Amino acid sequence: MSTILVVEDDPRIQKALHRQFTTEGYTVHVAGDGAEGLATCKTLKPAGVVLDLMLPGMPGRDVCKSIKSWSPNTPVVVLSAVSEVADKVLLLELGADDYVTKPFSPRELMARVQAAIRRTQKPTGSTSNQVSFGCITADFSAMEFSKDGAPVVLTANEIKLLRYFIDHAERVITREELLNDVWGYTSYPTTRTVDNQVMKLRQKLEADPAKPVHFRTMHGIGYKFVGGS
Amino acid sequence: MSTILVVEDDPRIQKALHRQFTTEGYTVHVAGDGAEGLATCKTLKPAGVVLDLMLPGMPGRDVCKSIKSWSPNTPVVVLSAVSEVADKVLLLELGADDYVTKPFSPRELMARVQAAIRRTQKPTGSTSNQVSFGCITADFSAMEFSKDGAPVVLTANEIKLLRYFIDHAERVITREELLNDVWGYTSYPTTRTVDNQVMKLRQKLEADPAKPVHFRTMHGIGYKFVGGS
């Protein structure tokens, strides 16, 4: 799952935000001041940053600008008192993606952070949403798949796995790679689980699951997806 | 990629918006006043226009009306102070597609501009106001709906939700997407609320609410609306 960096000096808000984001499944790192936040951001490369404008030492606005200049694609949601954003120009100049004024609703903050993250992650569709190879067709927009014209129902995980195979076709993929990129860094299933899911894909999509053509086994190495046509 | 025209006199906002949209992949042109904006709009034919109502010289509302009369299909998102849009009717008269009041969140502006562009670009989105699928009929101009010929009363939210489903038929829609596009940026319900509203729609419109045909659940992904006929 994604990582969130919270730059905030008030320990109470620190704790509250930490709990909030943790329960939503995020990994949370907390920085007490701007310098620490900036450093952490560079090393950690979080999916999103929650930044309090009122910080000891370095002004929050400089932190924001630094983060944005260093990695423009990291979404930053600014936390600020009402008076500070009387001038909304400031926020635009900072390059912040969104802001929430104190006192804020935790749920609103969550929603805005998640929306900001999703926005940056959006251009992931490297390949087309509709592909076909052999007697298999896949539509990742409608999430509809078919083998020999017959519709096939895939689960969420199977779809993610298939997507990864298609995006990395004609290349050998290790199980560890699949665990990292498809399952993510926060869940740690066995490599056997990967075998299981690959088998499911074969059974659902291969013409003869016992003699796989597209999802090939590279014995001792991993798997390789071959388009076929 | 698409081109955005920003009509804004404040150089600071100019710069900020320019950077904001550029990082999103748009080509940005800036006009400092209404006359220049109108001229640029005619020559450039941008995909969308961001228009500040507070402009030197020509009033922003006249600029908006001119743009809309010249090319009604160019989406215009108006940037205005709170007091100016006390009456939303004014905006409708102007022909603006959407508006954002200052102080605005950068992300909200982006989202509204992109949503406006998406609406105008998608001929499928401008579906007829009267549609029917299966034993269900929907008339979005009269706001009348029926199942098996029997009239069904929908609430405002249910109508918006149904509209969104119809406009994005045959495509998988996540709960987060629904929260953003149907509920908007000012309320922050849980994704479970989405489930509830979808269930309401099913109970009111599905022949057998327990076995939904049109409002399908994509387990672990979201929902998908299927017209059927």
Next chain:
DNA sequence: AGGCGCTCTCAGCATTCGCTGACCATACAG
């Protein structure tokens, strides 16, 4: 202004779904 009705929201419970990891059988490499 006060009462009434509507509906949105959310908590909680019931149920379904499918991921996970055990197991055994089989194929491959040395």
Next chain:
DNA sequence: CTGTATGGTCAGCGAATGCTGAGAGCGCCT
């Protein structure tokens, strides 16, 4: 031929979803 890696089956369990009911906010009518 032997050991290891992979194919395949199955049950348990956690997570996702369906559904109900209560509370709160809001507009409308009196």
